[in-house]
Amino acid sequence: xxxxxxxxxxxxxxxxxxxxxxxxxxxxxxxxxxxxxxxxxxxxxxxxxxxxxxxxxxxxxxxxxxxxxxxxxxxxxxxxxxxxxxxxxxxxxxxxxxxxxxxxxxxxxxxxxxxxxxxxxxxxxxxxxxxxxxxxxxxxxxxxxxxxxxxxxxxxxxxxxxxxxxxxxxxxxxxxxxxxxxxxxxxxxxxxxxxxxxxxxxxxxxxxxxxxxxxxxxxxxxxxxxxxxxxxxxxxxxxxxxxxxxxxxxxxxxxxxxxxxxxxxxxxxxxxxxxxxxxxxxxxxxxxxxxxxxxxxxxxxxxxxxxxxxxxxxxxxxxxxxxxxxxxxxxxxxxxxxxxxxxxxxxxxxxxxxxxxxxxxxxxxxxxxxxxxxxxxxxxxxxxxxxxxxxxxxxxxxxxxxxxxxxxxxxxxxxxxxxxxxxxxxxxxxxxxxxxxx
Amino acid sequence: xxxxxxxxxxxxxxxxxxxxxxxxxxxxxxxxxxxxxxxxxxxxxxxxxxxxxxxxxxxxxxxxxxxxxxxxxxxxxxxxxxxxxxxxxxxxxxxxxxxxxxxxxxxxxxxxxxxxxxxxxxxxxxxxxxxxxxxxxxxxxxxxxxxxxxxxxxxxxxxxxxxxxxxxxxxxxxxxxxxxxxxxxxxxxxxxxxxxxxxxxxxxxxxxxxxxxxxxxxxxxxxxxxxxxxxxxxxxxxxxxxxxxxxxxxxxxxxxxxxxxxxxxxxxxxxxxxxxxxxxxxxxxxxxxxxxxxxxxxxxxxxxxxxxxxxxxxxxxxxxxxxxxxxxxxxxxxxxxxxxxxxxxxxxxxxxxxxxxxxxxxxxxxxxxxxxxxxxxxxxxxxxxxxxxxxxxxxxxxxxxxxxxxxxxxxxxxxxxxxxxxxxxxxxxxxxxxxxxx
Numbered sequence: 001x002x003x004x005x006x007x008x009x010x011x012x013x014x015x016x017x018x019x020x021x022x023x024x025x026x027x028x029x030x031x032x033x034x035x036x037x038x039x040x041x042x043x044x045x046x047x048x049x050x051x052x053x054x055x056x057x058x059x060x061x062x063x064x065x066x067x068x069x070x071x072x073x074x075x076x077x078x079x080x081x082x083x084x085x086x087x088x089x090x091x092x093x094x095x096x097x098x099x100x101x102x103x104x105x106x107x108x109x110x111x112x113x114x115x116x117x118x119x120x121x122x123x124x125x126x127x128x129x130x131x132x133x134x135x136x137x138x139x140x141x142x143x144x145x146x147x148x149x150x151x152x153x154x155x156x157x158x159x160x161x162x163x164x165x166x167x168x169x170x171x172x173x174x175x176x177x178x179x180x181x182x183x184x185x186x187x188x189x190x191x192x193x194x195x196x197x198x199x200x201x202x203x204x205x206x207x208x209x210x211x212x213x214x215x216x217x218x219x220x221x222x223x224x225x226x227x228x229x230x231x232x233x234x235x236x237x238x239x240x241x242x243x244x245x246x247x248x249x250x251x252x253x254x255x256x257x258x259x260x261x262x263x264x265x266x267x268x269x270x271x272x273x274x275x276x277x278x279x280x281x282x283x284x285x286x287x288x289x290x291x292x293x294x295x296x297x298x299x300x301x302x303x304x305x306x307x308x309x310x311x312x313x314x315x316x317x318x319x320x321x322x323x324x325x326x327x328x329x330x331x332x333x334x335x336x337x338x339x340x341x342x343x344x345x346x347x348x349x350x351x352x353x354x355x356x357x358x359x360x361x362x363x364x365x366x367x368x369x370x371x372x373x374x375x376x377x378x379x380x381x382x383x384x385x386x387x388x389x390x391x392x393x394x395x396x397x398x399x400x401x402x403x404x405x406x407x408x409x410x411x412x413x414x415x416x417x418x419x420x421x422x423x424x425x426x427x428x429x430x431x432x433x434x435x436x437x438x
Numbered sequence: 439x440x441x442x443x444x445x446x447x448x449x450x451x452x453x454x455x456x457x458x459x460x461x462x463x464x465x466x467x468x469x470x471x472x473x474x475x476x477x478x479x480x481x482x483x484x485x486x487x488x489x490x491x492x493x494x495x496x497x498x499x500x501x502x503x504x505x506x507x508x509x510x511x512x513x514x515x516x517x518x519x520x521x522x523x524x525x526x527x528x529x530x531x532x533x534x535x536x537x538x539x540x541x542x543x544x545x546x547x548x549x550x551x552x553x554x555x556x557x558x559x560x561x562x563x564x565x566x567x568x569x570x571x572x573x574x575x576x577x578x579x580x581x582x583x584x585x586x587x588x589x590x591x592x593x594x595x596x597x598x599x600x601x602x603x604x605x606x607x608x609x610x611x612x613x614x615x616x617x618x619x620x621x622x623x624x625x626x627x628x629x630x631x632x633x634x635x636x637x638x639x640x641x642x643x644x645x646x647x648x649x650x651x652x653x654x655x656x657x658x659x660x661x662x663x664x665x666x667x668x669x670x671x672x673x674x675x676x677x678x679x680x681x682x683x684x685x686x687x688x689x690x691x692x693x694x695x696x697x698x699x700x701x702x703x704x705x706x707x708x709x710x711x712x713x714x715x716x717x718x719x720x721x722x723x724x725x726x727x728x729x730x731x732x733x734x735x736x737x738x739x740x741x742x743x744x745x746x747x748x749x750x751x752x753x754x755x756x757x758x759x760x761x762x763x764x765x766x767x768x769x770x771x772x773x774x775x776x777x778x779x780x781x782x783x784x785x786x787x788x789x790x791x792x793x794x795x796x797x798x799x800x801x802x803x804x805x806x807x808x809x810x811x812x813x814x815x816x817x818x819x820x821x822x823x824x825x826x827x828x829x830x831x832x833x834x835x836x837x838x839x840x841x842x843x844x845x846x847x848x849x850x851x852x853x854x855x856x857x858x859x860x861x862x863x864x865x866x867x868x869x870x871x872x873x874x875x876x
Contacts, residue, residue, distance in 0.1 A: 169698035171609035185663035187795035260609035260698020357625035
């Protein structure tokens with residue numbers, strides 16, 4: 001691990017007691033970004049960094065001019081309603097700002113009084129999208145998800161021949177990406193006729209589903225026609241969040257050929273408010289390897305950095321509550337859990353593959369991983385997989401069953417980094433509740 | 439035709455002689471929008487309206503405050519580098535501005551001297567994208583294109599069962615949409631192995647193609663979760679341009695399953711600079727009908743306006759020049775011609791279908807029709823169709839042959855509205871030249 005620096009020292013503590021509390025998950029080693037304001041206020045949305053149960057208000061901090069050099073330049077972009085300008089600066093600026101914030105937030109920091117002036121309790125905050133998302137791409141990099149889905153639609157050949165050679169992806173709808181907490185209206189649309197040649201069914205989706213994914217925000221972009229090599233790719237990743245790729249399976253099955261998912265996905269995509277920087281995740285990198293029976297990635301998708309630490313160890317959980325469970329005061333039930341380490345392709349490979357044809361990425365672009373299901377049945381991160389294509393009802397602990405989502409159901413997606421000897425890093429959560437069709 | 443008004447009077451002439459010249463195609467009945475500046479100047483890009491061989495500089499005109507009411511409000515949005523703010527205002531404002539410009543540009547207008555102050559010759563102008571495109575969607579609404587493509591990949595069942603029930607579409611890449619004249623670098627990527635199980639080929643695309651489409655710019659958008667009905671759809675269409683959906687067929691064939699085209703398309707999409715307003719196209723509407731043997735559209739996609747005039751009569755042409763033809767001073771050769779009237783779905787149906795699930799459109803969104811091939815072989819608007827899947831070389835008049843595009847080839851797409859008794863409306867053109875892979 002050559003990319004660790006003083007900000008990753010596991011022994012660091014903060015002068016803010018809640019930052020040292022593992023259950024909160026926002027230690028001084030973490031420092032994720034969001035865009036926030038005080039709930040229901042008329043304040044402008046502006047960038048902040050999580051510390052314990054507080055938010056460091058970066059717009060207000062910028063006005064105090066506490067930093068110099070690259071850190072000051074980075075901080076000066078934060079008097080804005082999005083993080084796009086910070087994302088555009090690049091890794092040197094991000095690292096300088098992280099280092100300055102880390103030093104300021106540590107025990108015995110001379111900057112403690114300055115930072116204390118600009119803290120806003122997370123309990124009083126609401127969040128907006130952290131960036132203007134110009135383009136949203138979604139990949140499909142869990143071989144377990146691809147195989148499980150393929151078994152349902154193509155039992156004889158569940159995994160398509162291209163899967164092991166390139167990261168499969170498609171363009172998603174950027175306009176309908178919403179921040180955690182927004183309700184999701186059940187989509188209406190056409191679905192496959194009961195019998196071939198008959199009229200399609202038209203109405204509210206009867207197979208509404210969630211998908212637990214991770215997503216990355218692009219930092220610096222690339223010029224059109226100029227690819228980002230695998231050696232450069234990491235430097236273009238600003239950070240990661242959780243993503244729920246809501247999916248209407250019945251609409252999807254009817255519309256998907258030959259051009260891919262469209263209205264089945266474009267009604268809403270929910271992301272978590274905190275962007276965990278790639279730098280904060282350095283301690284959680286794992287080696288990348290392929291089974292000997294699988295092809296090795298083509299040279300444009302491989303280098304030593306991928307091999308040594310291309311994979312991230314990030315634990316994922318999907319929980320559900322229903323109108324019934326909330327009325328009866330049951331805690332949300334765990335539906336499934338998994339880990340980003342089950343990805344068949346690395347995040348850097350996604351960046352490089354996305355641009356190999358000259359496609360230009362821009363700061364604030366959102367790139368999803370696809371459903372991050374793991375190898376075991378309880379690691380299936382969608383109802384379509386959990387119910388094996390709606391053949392086996394999923395039993396909820398309070399006695400209800402589900403094949404797909406019903407109105408009033410709320411899905412909560414969580415992610416965290418946990419390992420012995422290092423403070424726990426929380427990604428927060430992405431929640432969304434289903435409202436009846438209009 | 440109840441939507442015609444005084445701006446459509448075919449007898450109107452302008453005080454600007456070139457506006458009355460059919461070969462130029464920008465009469466006073468037309469008044470399309472672009473964003474321009476003087477070529478190679480440091481002037482800001484700003485909106486303009488074409489009149490004859492000139493451009494009415496709307497930013498400069500706004501500073502003279504010649505209009506009142508809605509027209510003035512509309513003009514005041516034009517001191518900007520894009521048309522998004524004008525697009526967001528809606529049909530009443532667009533119509534008021536069109537009427538004010540029409541009255542000012544007519545023979546004997548008292549505003550002649552005012553408008554003359556703000557003319558810029560088109561010969562001295564360069565163009566930028568007319569809007570910030572937040573999302574780009576591409577449809578697939580020519581049954582002839584769908585059938586021709588299907589015959590190549592699925593000879594037994596060329597047309598999929600969903601085609602006649604819903605407009606098939608997918609999300610495209612917004613960041614790589616460029617304005618006419620930008621060169622297109624040949625994309626690099628993976629393509630299908632020569633034999634199943636072997637390593638894919640990796641390198642410059644060997645099957646680079648064009649596709650002639652029309653596209654519309656969305657005007658006012660809709661809130662997420664709230665669909666645009668078929669009765670409202672026309673009012674959300676700001677105007678139309680020409681679009682070249684450059685496509686790498688070999689990359690596409692390998693990556694397309696199961697999520698649709700991705701890198702095969704995302705390297706570049708070229709549009710023409712002029713947006714022809716929907717209002718200007720009113721005289722060219724035709725009735726919509728389906729053969730009795732085909733299903734009628736579901737009720738959410740039909741109304742009297744679609745039936746009476748949902749179709750637009752817009753002639754389309756694709757031309758090619760090559761390094762050889764330009765050196766020998768041959769004129770570009772016509773590859774194919776067609777008409778938007780061959781569309782199986784109307785533009786209003788695309789808007790309504792796109793939002794039926796609650797997906798939100800935003801001002802400046804770009805929505806392509808898909809390749810607008812007609813029923814005859816010489817109406818095939820891509821090399822893939824013209825060469826019948828690379829089985830029959832396309833002969834060029836100067837002796838060269840093509841299956842697909844070679845480096846140095848330049849494609850020029852043109853569109854126009856022509857009918858007896860009405861001035862010709864030109865869409866201008868969308869050109870792009872292929873540069874060698876990097």
